[in-house]
Amino acid sequence: xxxxxxxxxxxxxxxxxxxxxxxxxxxxxxxxxxxxxxxxxxxxxxxxxxxxxxxxxxxxxxxxxxxxxxxxxxxxxxxxxxxxxxxxxxxxxxxxxxxxxxxxxxxxxxxxxxxxxxxxxxxxxxxxxxxxxxxxxxxxxxxxxxxxxxxxxxxxxxxxxxxxxxxxxxxxxxxxxxxxxxxxxxxxxxxxxxxxxxxxxxxxxxxxxxxxxxxxxxxxxxxxxxxxxxxxxxxxxxx
Numbered sequence: 390x391x392x393x394x395x396x397x398x399x400x401x402x403x404x405x406x407x408x409x410x411x412x413x414x415x416x417x418x419x420x421x422x423x424x425x426x427x428x429x430x431x432x433x434x435x436x437x438x439x440x441x442x443x444x445x446x447x448x449x450x451x452x453x454x455x456x457x458x459x460x461x462x463x464x465x466x467x468x469x470x471x472x473x474x475x476x477x478x479x480x481x482x483x484x485x486x487x488x489x490x491x492x493x494x495x496x497x498x499x500x501x502x503x504x505x506x507x508x509x510x511x512x513x514x515x516x517x518x519x520x521x522x523x524x525x526x527x528x529x530x531x532x533x534x535x536x537x538x539x540x541x542x543x544x545x546x547x548x549x550x551x552x553x554x555x556x557x558x559x560x561x562x563x564x565x566x567x568x569x570x571x572x573x574x575x576x577x578x579x580x581x582x583x584x585x586x587x588x589x590x591x592x593x594x595x596x597x598x599x600x601x602x603x604x605x606x607x608x609x610x611x612x613x614x615x616x617x618x619x620x621x622x623x624x625x626x627x628x
Contacts, residue, residue: 413517417454417604421494423470430472433489436601441494445469449494456509456604462597463588466499471525471598481525483565489601490523490560490571496589496597503589503597507545512582513609515549520589521573521600522555536593538574545585546578557591557598 420433424440432438437453448461449468462468472492481487496503510516522538536557542548555574560566576587591597 413515413605413607415603416606417456417458418601419451419453419458419603420489420601421470421599422492423472430492431488433486433601436489441468441470443470445497454604456507459504459506460494460599461504461506462496462499463502463504464500466496466502468503469495469497471495481560481566483567484560484571485568490521491525493523493525493598493600495599496591497595499595501591501595501597503599504543505587505589505602507585507587507604510545510580510582510585510606511609512580514580515577515607515609516546516580516585517549517575517577517605518587518602519573519575519605520555520602521571522598523558523560523571523600524596524598525559525561525600536591536596538597539590539592540574540576541588541590542576542578543586543588545583546580549577549579552576557594 418433418436420436420438422430422432422438422440424442437451439449439451439453441449445467447465447467448459450457450459452458460468470492471494481491484490505518518540520538520540538555538557540552540555553573553575556572558566558571560570574589578585589597589599
């Protein structure tokens with residue numbers, strides 16, 4: 390899957406005009422990694438890196454692209470960080486985003502769900518969230534080849550079209566693969582301006598691996614019009 394980076398908020402005027410012209414913009418690009426020294430791998434170029442410990446915690450909160458995120462494990466579980474292990478370098482040169490898929494966070498020890506909460510959308514924003522689910526760590530009893538991850542919107546808006554169910558792959562330092570072998574989960578919705586809550590549910594396992602994600606936003610029409618007028622005013626002042 391292809392990720393681009395464009396920050397929401399105060400950006401260069403030429404980039405702003407480009408965002409208005411193309412409507413949609415990637416406002417957050419997040420690479421989820423393990424924090425322990427020696428296991429921290431290279432960050433994916435252009436991504437904001439956020440870390441989870443190997444011991445894990447019930448939830449992690451962070452900000453990216455002007456949005457506030459909270460990632461928690463359902464059923465009393467924990468979120469843990471996972472990187473390279475047992476001699477696996479987790480270098481994946483055959484992928485266009487090797488550093489994104491080389492490490493991950495995992496929701497575990499709960500009921501096989503992870504809740505992703507996001508604050509900062511405006512009412513009417515059209516939002517699309519894409520999450521990677523490559524299990525780059527050593528496979529163990531918690532993972533299952535053929536496992537899938539289904540995303541559902543529990544609050545904060547109205548679904549736009551069908552949801553893409555993600556496949557959990559096992560591409561690591563001993564395997565090669567192409568981008569076409571990856572199936573991320575994708576969910577799109579129209580925000581109602583309140584906290585968006587996305588529930589990720591594992592099928593075939595109680596583990597929920599997450600390499601990272603992007604958030605794309607098409608602003609609601611009135612905001613888009615204001616952005617366009619601002620860009621036109623900027624161009625006139627430049628004459």
